[in-house]
Amino acid sequence: MRQSEMLLPTLRETPADAEIKSHQLLVRAGYIRQIASGVYSFLPIGRRVLRKVEEIVREEMEKAGAHEMLMAALQPAELWKETGRWDTFGPELMRLHDRHEREFALGATHEEVITSIVRDEVKSYKKLPLTVYQIQNKFRDEKRPRFGLLRGREFLMKDAYSFHDSFESLDGTYQRIFDAYSNIFRRCGLNFRAVIADSGAMGGKDTHEFMVLSEVGEDTIAYSDTSRYAANIEMAPVITEYTKSEAEPKDMEKVETPDQKTMQQVADYLGHTLEEGLKSIMFKVDDRFVMVVTRGDHEVNDVKLKNLYDASLIDLASEEETKEVIGAGFGSLGPVGVPEKVELIADLAVETMVNTTCGANEEGYHYKNVTPGKDFTVDKYADLRFIKEGDPSPDGEGTIKFARGIEVGHVFKLGKFYAEKMDASYLNDQGKSNTMIMGCYGIGVSRTLASIVEQYHDEDGITWPANVAPYQVHVLTLNPKKEEQAALGEELYQKLLAQGVEVLYDDRKERPGVKFADSDLIGIPLRVTIGKRAGEGIVEFKDRATKEQIELESDQVIDHVKQFLNK
Amino acid sequence: MRQSEMLLPTLRETPADAEIKSHQLLVRAGYIRQIASGVYSFLPIGRRVLRKVEEIVREEMEKAGAHEMLMAALQPAELWKETGRWDTFGPELMRLHDRHEREFALGATHEEVITSIVRDEVKSYKKLPLTVYQIQNKFRDEKRPRFGLLRGREFLMKDAYSFHDSFESLDGTYQRIFDAYSNIFRRCGLNFRAVIADSGAMGGKDTHEFMVLSEVGEDTIAYSDTSRYAANIEMAPVITEYTKSEAEPKDMEKVETPDQKTMQQVADYLGHTLEEGLKSIMFKVDDRFVMVVTRGDHEVNDVKLKNLYDASLIDLASEEETKEVIGAGFGSLGPVGVPEKVELIADLAVETMVNTTCGANEEGYHYKNVTPGKDFTVDKYADLRFIKEGDPSPDGEGTIKFARGIEVGHVFKLGKFYAEKMDASYLNDQGKSNTMIMGCYGIGVSRTLASIVEQYHDEDGITWPANVAPYQVHVLTLNPKKEEQAALGEELYQKLLAQGVEVLYDDRKERPGVKFADSDLIGIPLRVTIGKRAGEGIVEFKDRATKEQIELESDQVIDHVKQFLNK
Incomplete structure (x- = not known):
């Protein structure tokens, strides 16, 4: 292509609003232009790279046995109401009316549409399994679009959906798509990890995120320094075996701790390290009050808490609520003498502690020489904290390190969530009606392009890997x-x-x-x-x-x- | 591909809502499914054909020197307000608000977006000419979506835009794209015609529509039976040379025509053929009243009328308005004695008539033996009627025949319409600022697919040409x-x-x-x-x-x- 004939405008200056390298370089080098917040046009050279990534995605999806289709962006509200997501998806779902005042969503994802097609067209187990995908612009009205193509409001996505008559069949397809994704990101030249992720509210089973390692990533990955283990930090179980302290439990003692607000202040005041104290936090778990106790240096992982209760909503209790229930604010909470209506749970590390300290549920006071079992009774001990760097890897090999990641892909065993709500069923080989089992699989195509730039640039500009170079x-x-x-x-x-x-x-x-x-x-x-x-x-x-x-x-x-x- | 693994549902029955063959067959054979009125999903086999058409379009556009880009569907309202189309496009433009109540249009076309990009990025004649295109879903909220993919509300389109520093440069690109379009439709196996079309309100110069010949087409094409001439019927000039009647003009005579409402009734009542009488119709041309007189068997072509006055709005006067201005309703109109405020114009055929008849501008009366020039004075004679089958072809070769056509492509010399409104200018080689000159070029990709089916089917199903077969x-x-x-x-x-x-x-x-x-x-x-x-x-x-x-x-x-x- 003759450069003189191309729309390929380069900029010497870094655009003021571009915080990260991929955003800066893609704009400066004439790949993209913003038309509205989080909405971009791909200029010709940008379109070329996007097409290369698309083609890699297409080839690997076809090899994995998925068939390309193309659904519309306009989606009737009725379908979203069937699954309840018309209400739960919130303001991220862009909505509009047609000239007859009928409501539509702009496709943020296509579970509803594909499920409605498949339930109408597939009636027999003979036509299962089935895997389809599409490559198409998606719309999500992000609260705070930023980082150029990494978090936009209209973006190119590959989404795939599979339908099955057994979980084994789903497992097989899941693995094939998982492998296809690995091939795709490898062919794009990316340094990435497939990490165990949270299956969230969907009621699904396995789910992995494909994370491109990058300091600008919004997620933290916990990975083993020696094995292939990697998980979203939310999902990594702690397998540390704590050694029970051999100290003799002393008598609990109430002490004044005037003006000591933070964990660190209290520890310093009482003369011990953070990890020798207890941290107590009040949560609301589906409207029930739960106090969670961890070691002072540990952080509560609310995904674990949510999973423990199989809850649909987890939130911190407000200071007001806490005062009302316990009689003290955030800085003075502790597990000793909590009212019965508050459930008391603790991380496994707590069980091994002796003569520790905690808030006295009274402003300005703490307890010293507190020992679990003796001074308070925990309703349940469980793994409730975030994994930390240096913890043993959950697979038993090596120790945990942290990295930041950009999520470029996601594979998800949906199970029966959508099929049940939308009544997608089939007749099995006995003529009996069963609910379909589903998987869904996404790749952010334009986001992948930006991630490549995050990993391939130097002080002078982009350094494309050959497979995706324009x-x-x-x-x-x-x-x-x-x-x-x-x-x-x-x-x-x-x-x-x-x-x-x-x-x-x-x-x-x-x-x-x-x-x-x-x-x-x-x-x-x-x-x-x-x-x-x-x-x-x-x-x-x-x-x-x-x-x-x-x-x-x-x-x-x-x-x-x-x-x-x-x- | 193994059919057992595909989502390829066929139907024995013709869907009740499918009026035409392409709609019926594409649904029955498992190519498409409707998700809302005028909104379709392409199932895997349909996606394959769509991709083939896309690839043909892409190859020919690239050969013509156009570069692919990809603009977003979300378009800020501000851009449409700059050209005034936010108001003039009407309810066909789908609109929505984002979470911050900012207004957006869903791309029905992209003149505004591309012009805004080019005005920001191209400042010098050195970077012109420039031709870009994209293949992307477009949104138009049709009042009456129908005929499956032929008139949908979300559809796949290839749109291209060119920018120039001279009309000669535009002419060159226009011709290259014209040729590319001919190649595209030829490669799709289509029997089509490039027809001269109406440049409408855009102030453009040349414009051609590419019409696939088909009985279900909504447009009428007038074409020569011996030459390559073809035009949208609206655009075909009449070159018939009428022979002046040699009859001696008689004295005009007022006659009663009780209850004779239609042209045919009056002709029969007065004992002559349709073509021996005059037809008079009241129009409103930009709020001025104009009576248009034609031979009784001719039809007024309102595009010719509009062009004659260089008007922006042409409409029939209502019967009420007509009565108010003339004193008589539709059935009794005539050119004799019309008030001065009404302009009187007539088709060229009228000038040659002698002793004809017309309404007397009085309910229930007509005039006999009326002769133009003697009994009324025409302000202007012009070619004002639709061409008819049997008329000589405007290029002087052969006679005119009619065919129905489906518009699949459109090439358009926009001139400075958008560039002026949006202030897209460049510095010429003298350092002087000039307004850019533009062209735009569209192909309905999904409509092309449906047109192929209209031309390639038999009683058993579709008979794809090899180039686009799935x-x-x-x-x-x-x-x-x-x-x-x-x-x-x-x-x-x-x-x-x-x-x-x-x-x-x-x-x-x-x-x-x-x-x-x-x-x-x-x-x-x-x-x-x-x-x-x-x-x-x-x-x-x-x-x-x-x-x-x-x-x-x-x-x-x-x-x-x-x-x-x-x-």
Whole structure:
């Protein structure tokens, strides 16, 4: 493609609103432009990369036995009302009326639509399992769109849905899609982890998120330093075996702790470390009050709490509620003498503690020498805390480290959630009606593109991996007014095209400095520069990522390009 | 693809709401499903055909020098307000609010968005011309969605936009896109015409519609029976040279015509043919009253009327308005003695008439022996009528015939309409600021798919042309329970796949009658049937379109398929 004919505007300055590298570079290098908050257009070079990612996704999905379809973005509200999500999805779901005042949602996801199609068309176990996918713009009215393509309001997504007559069948498809996703992200050149994730309110079983490792990621991954284990931090069980203190329990003693508000202040005041004290927090679990006690240095993992109670709603109690129930505010809570209507649960670490400290449920007082079992009775001990770096890995191999991740994919065993609500059933081989079992599988295609930039850039611009680069070779003529440069540039451009190489040809009448800077910014893997030595048939050959460069006779260019692309 | 694993539901019955063949067959053969009025999902086999049409469009657009991009569907209202179309587009434009109550349109078309991008990014004549396109779902809230994919509310469209610094440059791009469109529709196997169309309110110059010839088309095409001339009937000038009647003008005479309401009734009552009388109609042209007089057998072409006055609004006057201005209703109008405030214009044919009849502007009366020039004075004679079958072709070659057409494409010289309203300007080579000149070019991709079905079907189902068929070969095993059939089917399926042939393999456990009927309905060009003679290695080979069938040794199948596909 001749650069002179393309809409490929580059910027020297970093856009003021772009906080992260992928956002900055994709705008600066002419890949995307914002049209409204969280809404982007892909300029031609951006569209090319998006198409490459799309094609990788498509190929791997087809290999996994999924069939492409295309559902509409307009979705009748009635379908969303069947599953209850018209109300529960909240303001993220964009809604509109047609001219007849009929309500529609703009597709944020397509479980309702595909389930309605399948329940109408599939009546027999003979037509199961079935896996379909689509690649299509999705709409979610994010409260705070940001980070460019990472959190937008309209974005390109691949969503897939599978339907089954048994959980075993679902397991098989889940694994095939899981493998397809691994292939997709590997082919995109990404450093990623498939992490165990929270199945949330869907009532599903297994679920994994595919996380691209990146400091700008919004999720924390807990992974083993020696094995393949990785989980969203919310999901990692703690398998630490705590050693019971051998100290002799002393008599509990009430002490004044005036103006000591935080855990750290109290610990310092009473002369012990954070981990020697108890932390007590009041939760509301589906409208029941639960006090959760952990070691002072541990944090309550509310997903674990939610799962323990199989609750649909978990929230911190307000300070007001806490005072009303316990008689003291946040800074003075403790498990000793809590009223019966408050359930008392504690993390496993607490069970092993002796002579610890806790709030006295009275402003300005704490207890010293408190021992569980002796001074208070816990209704239930469970694994309730977040895993920490240094904890043993839940799979028993190695210890836990943390990393930040960008979620680019999600595979999910939905089970019967949608099929039950929407009455999607089939006749089994005995002629008996059964509810279908479903899985769903998403990839943020435009988000994946941005994640690649997060992992592939340097101080000068993007450094695309070859598989997804907009072009494979960037040919630059430094001074196209010089006949020998223009002629050699044109010759090489045509020769490379004839070999099926994707070439961007910078034939613009710009200064060499501008051309080099643009080329680095755009980030095509290989650069062929035609400059002063064009008359001698000498060109420069540069690897964008490594910055290695050599001079070459122009008739060696084709071979070198092929060699580079096949490596 | 194994049919047993696909979501490919066929119906024996014609859906009640499907009036035309493409709608009926695409639903019956499992290509599409409706999710709301005018909103369809493409099932896997439909998605395949759509992708093939998309790819043809993409290839030809790229050859024409257009670059693909992807704009968002969400469009801020502010942009539409800049061009005034927020108000003028009417209820067809779907609108919504985001969570912050900001107004958005759902992209019905993208002139505003692309113009806003280009005005921000292109400042110099050096970056012009520029042509971009996208393939994307569009939204239009049709008052009466119907005919399946032909008139939907969400549909796949290819839209392209070009920007220029001269009308010559626009002419060049227009011609290249025109040629690309011809290639696209030819490759889709369509019988189509590029017809001269109305440039409407856009202030543009040239515009052509690409019309697929079909009885279900909503437009009438006037075409020459011997040349390439074709125009939307609205746009065809009448070049008939009328011979002046040599009769001696008689004295005008007022006659009673009690209860004679229609032109035909009056003609019969007064004893002449329709074409011997005058027809008079009152129009409102931008709020001015205009009486248009034609020969009794001619129809006023309101596009010609609009263009004559360069008007922005043309409407029939109501009977009430007519009575108020003229003193008589529709059935008694005539050009004699109309008040001065009413402009009187007439079609060229009227000028040659002598001793004709017309309404007397008095209920129940007409005039006989009326002669233009003598009994009334016409302000202006012009070509104001619709062309008729049998008229000479406007290009001077042959005579006019009519056909019905489905508009699948439209190329349009927009000129400066959008660029002026949105202030899209560039600096020319003298450093002077000029307004950009634009073109826009659309193809209804999903509508094209439906048009193909309108032209390619028979009593049994669809008969896809090979270029856009979902698969090239349909392999049927009539009784997969018989080992030799299953084995031979599988062998041929694998062999064809290995040759890169796209194969749908009907491995379902269904009766042969069901398989044949489904296969005819789905319409893959070539069928290979493995039946009773599988044991002898004999299969049946059928051309879906011609219904020709032969028996073949199974080892000849690959060669025959290749031969068929290359023909």
